[in-house]
Amino acid sequence: MAQILAPTSQWQMKVTKSSATASPMTAKMWGSLVLKQNKKGPTRSSTKFRVLATKSEGYTINRLEGLLNLDLTPFTDKIIAEYIWIGGSGIDVRSKSRTISKPVEDPSELPKWNYDGSSTGQAPGEDSEVILYPQAIFKDPFRGGNNILVICDAYTPQGEPIPTNKRARAAEIFKNKKVIDEVPWYGIEQEYTLLQTDVKWPLGWPVGGYPGPQGPYYCGAGADKSFGRDISDAHYKACLYAGINISGTNGEVMPGQWEYQVGPSVGIEAGDHIWASRYILERITEQAGVVLTLDPKPIEGDWNGAGCHTNYSTKSMREDGGFEVIKKAILNLSLRHGEHISAYGEGNERRLTGKHETASINTFSWGVANRGCSIRVGRETEKQGKGYLEDRRPASNMDPYIVTSLLAETTLLWEPTLEAEALAAQKLSLNV
Template sequence: MSSGIRNEAPINAYYNHFLNLKLPADKVFATYVWIDGSGINMRSKDRILNKVPHNLSMIPKWSFDGSSTGQAKTENSDTLLIPAAMYRDPFRKSPNVIILCETYFDNGTPTDTNHRNHCAKVLSKISDKDPFFGIEQEYTMLDLDMWPLGWPKTRGFPSVGKNRFSYCGVGPYVVGREIAECHANACIYAGMDFEGTNAEVMKSAWEFQVGIAKGIKAADDIWLGRYLLTRIAEYFGATISFHPKPMGKYLPGTGCHHNFSIKKMRSEGGLEEVQRVCKILCEKHDTYIKNYGLGNGEENKLRLTGKHETAPYDSCRWAVADRGASIRIQRSTVINKKGFLEDRRPAGDCDPYRVCALLAETCL
């Protein structure tokens, strides 16, 4: 763990000693986690509970200084934390918990970056259609100097041609596996619907997947997964970037592909419904693309260039087995005449609540 403190070896020994102290049975840590005013960074703080919580109703509401997180004005800074999902804590271990929260102003309205509220309302309207989501989160591991892990410090970028060896690779072209494997175990321990992980095309880039999960859980799991990943990186003196194009136009970007289906798509003859939704997603491309990344999707333009397995930002096309399409239908879905679609447009820094809500709205 890189702490910025001298003599890290004894510091780590003391840290592990105190972290592993046996606490009284009636004292439980609850780490409240929320999205701050940036729309991508996360904040957290701990509260001690006097009883082991067995469900979300046992977690009290809380508050924080929203003026320090870009979510409220100084003269009216009290911002509410409303528990939304509970996970096991992989850092302190069970029975300690991590609580994913929604944020609200004191008048009861959602803060500007609380898109979970709207997503939950939309999904409730199609709950009878059995919506399922699977989300693929790409990211880049950076050193604390904001340069990718494993990249040469004095000789510029690694060979572009050699980047192809990183994808699902082993050996010298792959870096950061320790972080990815710690993250995978932490996610499974926490109770996420964690499905897998792999090294990506650009050296120091990785991906993890959640789902297939029903309703809002996949989006919840992505946010919790981002939090766990960023915290685990602290131990390795690293940081995580979800920026859609972290290292310029000649190298691959970072996406967050969303796979979506409803019961009708997964049933016999569901291919027709898959195609119907694909058409809607392209017809409303201009509206949707603005919600598929930070800042009205402006930075996502750097990624969606028509290169590196992306479609151009200013157009939309759906196709079968084509990773250069905006929306991809797997060949197995065509063969079986039922299945799901994959929207490949969302950026690595998108809010999955916004994306899931828009996908669900196509079925209203």
């Protein structure tokens, strides 16, 4: 499982100046130049105009940067809250801002809000109002100060979760006493791919062409191996600042592809942290002029896909004798393989082919240290007789609320029939 890291010092995105020669100009300076120009009569050449235009552009950029980095705390108690929710596709993140009268520490202190669901594919035009319920708060790494990011879920005006609200169902499972007593931990490995803006081709790849074959890119360094490190590092620091449980990051097997890990997180917190981290990544790539995709197989052919491997353990798995509990959990997972696959992300069949460190989507398997299985158990877990399992089936675009709650439900709340359990145990023993 990933190690929990504490937030570091404040980090802010800054706007790059467009010209090294551009310098701030006060209104007085600009007026003086214009006055002198008028006194001299018609301009004799266009050179002076071009110089003034350059200085004006630099002045505008410097003013914009200054406003973006304004610290509001000495002047007002008011803060900006960015309300974030999941859109109609189930994978897109939406957000809008509102002013809150004072800093808050808990989502319960924030008001509910509404949005136009007909514009996000979540409500009809004749009854378009959808209500946002604040659920989790993170520090805003873009605005700094006391400003916050707010993870919300969505409801009808009557208080019913809308169909794309998967958090509500997950929260019910995580509130079950059996689940609470087992303190489920999650460590989620989010893979993603960076694309060039206009051509939608991976970052660092020749347009319309291919780089050298996979091999040197995984955790690689160098201009010919690592593409997008600044984005990965910026995202890492921004997540730490926000209070997200990000525990690491690395370059992935396919060039232009990266991964970061979030966890260990307990229960519903895992989903909140992944969604907040995805939103921050979307904002950073927006500023960098790069396109983010969570497609599980962005490039067809002999290239790795993108997954969201989910490491999972319960209190019983982490204690002495936990390996037997893990094997019982794997048995349950085998019996609900179809149900899990159907909920583990769109387009996952293009990724789970049995190649490129995946198992076949049609066959459940497990093994120790085997990345070609549905479920991998680490060598250390086998040696210690306790630990965790890794579900390697979820796609990079999976909904973490669905995956985490389904793992808890299948392993802690669902009980197979004795006959099904016996048949599954026999089948799994042949696969090991």
